[in-house]
Amino acid sequence: MKVIEIIKKDKNARLGILKTPHGEVETPVFMPVGTQGTIKAATHKDLKEIGVQMILSNAYHLYLRPGDDLIKEMGGIHRFSGWDNPILTDSGGYQIFSLGVLRRLRSDGVEFQSHIDGSRHFLTPERVVEIQKNIGSDIWMCLDECVPYPSTYEYTEKSVELTSRWAKRCKDAKKNGDGILFGIIQGGFYEDLRIKSARDLIDMDFDGYALGGLSVGEPKSLMWEMVDAVIGLLPEDKPRYLMGLGFPEDIVEGVKRGIDMFDCIIPTRVARNGGLFTWEGKINIKNAKYQKDKRPIDENCGCYTCRAYSRAYLRHLIVSHELTSFYLNTLHNIYFYNELLKKIREAIKEDRFDRFYEDFKLKWKGGEFCD
Amino acid sequence: MKVIEIIKKDKNARLGILKTPHGEVETPVFMPVGTQGTIKAATHKDLKEIGVQMILSNAYHLYLRPGDDLIKEMGGIHRFSGWDNPILTDSGGYQIFSLGVLRRLRSDGVEFQSHIDGSRHFLTPERVVEIQKNIGSDIWMCLDECVPYPSTYEYTEKSVELTSRWAKRCKDAKKNGDGILFGIIQGGFYEDLRIKSARDLIDMDFDGYALGGLSVGEPKSLMWEMVDAVIGLLPEDKPRYLMGLGFPEDIVEGVKRGIDMFDCIIPTRVARNGGLFTWEGKINIKNAKYQKDKRPIDENCGCYTCRAYSRAYLRHLIVSHELTSFYLNTLHNIYFYNELLKKIREAIKEDRFDRFYEDFKLKWKGGEFCD
Numbered sequence: 064m065k066v067i068e069i070i071k072k073d074k075n076a077r078l079g080i081l082k083t084p085h086g087e088v089e090t091p092v093f094m095p096v097g098t099q100g101t102i103k104a105a106t107h108k109d110l111k112e113i114g115v116q117m118i119l120s121n122a123y124h125l126y127l128r129p130g131d132d133l134i135k136e137m138g139g140i141h142r143f144s145g146w147d148n149p150i151l152t153d154s155g156g157y158q159i160f161s162l163g164v165l166r167r168l169r170s171d172g173v174e175f176q177s178h179i180d181g182s183r184h185f186l187t188p189e190r191v192v193e194i195q196k197n198i199g200s201d202i203w204m205c206l207d208e209c210v211p212y213p214s215t216y217e218y219t220e221k222s223v224e225l226t227s228r229w230a231k232r233c234k235d236a237k238k239n240g241d242g243i244l245f246g247i248i249q250g251g252f253y254e255d256l257r258i259k260s261a262r263d264l265i266d267m268d269f270d271g272y273a274l275g276g277l278s279v280g281e282p283k284s285l286m287w288e289m290v291d292a293v294i295g296l297l298p299e300d301k302p303r304y305l306m307g308l309g310f311p312e313d314i315v316e317g318v319k320r321g322i323d324m325f326d327c328i329i330p331t332r333v334a335r336n337g338g339l340f341t342w343e344g345k346i347n348i349k350n351a352k353y354q355k356d357k358r359p360i361d362e363n364c365g366c367y368t369c370r371a372y373s374r375a376y377l378r379h380l381i382v383s384h385e386l387t388s389f390y391l392n393t394l395h396n397i398y399f400y401n402e403l404l405k406k407i408r409e410a411i412k413e414d415r416f417d418r419f420y421e422d423f424k425l426k427w428k429g430g431e432f433c434d
Numbered sequence: 435m436k437v438i439e440i441i442k443k444d445k446n447a448r449l450g451i452l453k454t455p456h457g458e459v460e461t462p463v464f465m466p467v468g469t470q471g472t473i474k475a476a477t478h479k480d481l482k483e484i485g486v487q488m489i490l491s492n493a494y495h496l497y498l499r500p501g502d503d504l505i506k507e508m509g510g511i512h513r514f515s516g517w518d519n520p521i522l523t524d525s526g527g528y529q530i531f532s533l534g535v536l537r538r539l540r541s542d543g544v545e546f547q548s549h550i551d552g553s554r555h556f557l558t559p560e561r562v563v564e565i566q567k568n569i570g571s572d573i574w575m576c577l578d579e580c581v582p583y584p585s586t587y588e589y590t591e592k593s594v595e596l597t598s599r600w601a602k603r604c605k606d607a608k609k610n611g612d613g614i615l616f617g618i619i620q621g622g623f624y625e626d627l628r629i630k631s632a633r634d635l636i637d638m639d640f641d642g643y644a645l646g647g648l649s650v651g652e653p654k655s656l657m658w659e660m661v662d663a664v665i666g667l668l669p670e671d672k673p674r675y676l677m678g679l680g681f682p683e684d685i686v687e688g689v690k691r692g693i694d695m696f697d698c699i700i701p702t703r704v705a706r707n708g709g710l711f712t713w714e715g716k717i718n719i720k721n722a723k724y725q726k727d728k729r730p731i732d733e734n735c736g737c738y739t740c741r742a743y744s745r746a747y748l749r750h751l752i753v754s755h756e757l758t759s760f761y762l763n764t765l766h767n768i769y770f771y772n773e774l775l776k777k778i779r780e781a782i783k784e785d786r787f788d789r790f791y792e793d794f795k796l797k798w799k800g801g802e803f804c805d
Contacts, residue, residue, distance in 0.1 A: 099750075099751075099754045099756060100747075100750065101751060101756050101758045102758070103756060103757050103758065104757035104758055104761065105758060106738070106742070106758060106761065106762065107742055108738065108742065128750070128753070128754055129725070129746075129750045129753075129754075133725065133726065133746075136726060137726065137728065137744075137746060143744070143746065143747055143750075144747055145742050145743055145744070145747065335757075354500070354504065355504065355507060355508065357508065367477070367479065371477070371478055371479065371516050372516055373508075373514070373516070375500075375504075375508055375514065376471075376514055376515055376516065379470075379471065379499070379500045379514075380470075380472060382499070382500075383470045383499055383500075385470060385472050385474060386474050386475035386706075386757065386760050386761070387472045387473070387474065387475055387476060387477060389757050390475065390477065390757070390761055391477065
């Protein structure tokens with residue numbers, strides 16, 4: 064099955080249609096993160112109104128709670144949650160490796176203790192595929208090892224070998240007719256290991272390729288070096304997914320290099336802390352300067368929050384610890400990211416992505432607060 | 435100005451139209467509580483979609499944060515918050531007296547320390563009227579003293595005298611053309627003091643009368659005795675408001691006695707703890723029995739939560755501490771209360787409130803969890 068159809072290219076930037084069991088998705092796409100099967104503080108109708116095409120969830124979290132067996136019994140994640148657009152599940156490799164002392168790596172899989180109740184678990188590549196099959200998500204990810212930054216060459220080299228072996232086992236565990244499976248390119252911050260990882264996975268012929276283990280504390284320039292090292296190797300007719308990124312400026316950079324898919328907790332997490340995106344940068348709505356500001360967050364934004372609420376009132380809500388604040392801020396940031404990707408796709412369609420990129424960077428004040 | 439028009443009576447139950455600067459409200463009405471100017475976890479569009487006619491906010495809370503001067507500068511609470519339907523503000527008497535050791539009663543007003551930052555404040559009846567004028571709410575409440583249960587006869591007697599003196603000062607502070615001002619009947623749990631309080635206030639000719647200081651820990655039968663002691667004294671052509679109540683069964687009881695207005699934190703607060711109303715009683719959605727329950731909260735409910743989500747998924751959300759849970763549960767309970775009042779109004783309109791009352795009580799399993 065052809066998972067992506069590339070409709071148009073503007074230099075390296077790609078406009079495509081991703082085909083999933085729950086419908087088509089225009090790429091480049093940004094997937095808001097719903098770790099436990101829901102985007103925190105948002106509802107399905109909000110996401111649909113905004114135009115969110117696809118969300119990300121996490122196989123590790125859903126396996127622990129409510130359990131992949133329960134989700135299977137309920138008819139899969141779409142029926143269980145009521146969200147009927149595509150869902151990609153991350154395998155949870157990243158989450159498991161973030162557990163630190165709570166996990167122990169074995170050559171056949173990974174042992175860990177639940178972050179919820181301390182119960183002991185053992186996950187193999189085969190089981191991770193089975194979990195995602197039970198969940199019934201549209202796109203599945205292989206179990207991988209995500210190495211910390213910095214890690215030694217020797218450790219990273221062994222880790223790439225392990226990730227490749229596990230990828231092969233995931234591929235073998237997947238039956239014909241099952242969901243779409245992506246391999247995850249690792250290799251830390253060693254160009255040759257990144258290339259080795261990419262080649263190993265490409266040889267296995269996955270439905271799509273993800274770049275994992277990035278944005279884990281390294282300098283941004285180093286991260287883009289790793290992307291640049293492998294992006295040219297990836298088959299043109301398969302989707303490319305940059306995992307866990309990022310700020311608007313990162314997405315624009317990724318698209319420029321030929322990335323099709325993004326996910327990140329940033330828009331939703333910073334929203335809950337009062338960080339709101341405008342087309343000039345991110346503002347901190349808690350700032351005293353907004354106390355009497357009658358303007359919306361961004362005068363060019365069409366989201367519900369901007370249509371119905373002032374900065375002054377949004378500041379009052381967050382300063383007063385009101386739950387409505389989480390909700391309104393989340394809607395705005397998801398809308399902002401969705402608009403960003405819409406504008407990116409339009410620019411590629413009209414062969415003016417370079418100009419869009421330059422204009423964006425000219426106005427954009429970066430991921431930190433600009434106010 | 436005639437504040438309420440009684441359209442129809444069915445025995446003591448009254449169907450009316452409450453007239454406020456921000457529009458008309460059909461009574462009996464239930465006002466969800468938005469202490470700090472917002473219903474916790476809900477948005478204006480949700481409330482409008484549900485058909486919420488009027489909300490309650492709290493002058494004491496808004497005075498402390500963001501400040502009545504700021505709200506005035508922003509053009510009043512309606513412009514500041516964006517909610518354009520009527521708003522009633524409680525004076526905060528109840529909240530101030532709940533502060534315990536943090537407040538000191540003086541004959542001219544009440545001294546207290548802010549529950550937010552410990553700062554010292556002094557509020558007089560005149561200032562409380564001014565605060566509500568600055569806030570720009572549609573209906574204002576007098577500053578009153580709410581006595582705890584139990585209190586001695588002597589203390590309660592003096593307190594009624596104070597509340598009456600303060601009520602007079604509030605009335606005098608209100609200028610012609612200002613908002614609608616309600617007096618609050620106190621008197622603890624002494625029938626003759628309740629009657630004295632009611633007579634004092636009726637003599638002052640308020641725009642409406644509230645019954646305060648009830649549901650503060652006393653047996654329910656005693657509470658209804660206090661209501662019954664005064665309800666017959668109240669002028670037919672003025673609105674009657676039972677403050678801070680209650681469970682659905684209390685609202686039905688209140689309407690039967692001729693109450694027009696209700697407010698309570700119950701639907702929103704219990705929602706956040708997983709208590710969801712059905713037409714048979716309140717269920718606890720955290721209960722393990724809902725783990726695989728594909729049904730909506732109530733099969734006869736038309737709210738968004740019931741149309742889009744199953745009990746199993748709502749249980750997953752609350753057990754997983756997801757913010758979306760607060761939101762969806764809140765919407766459901768507000769919808770339920772709104773429907774209850776709609777059904778009550780229809781029953782009065784069609785001269786069948788007694789039958790409605792009997793039918794409701796037959797199915798209803800009370801305010802406690804019924805599952």
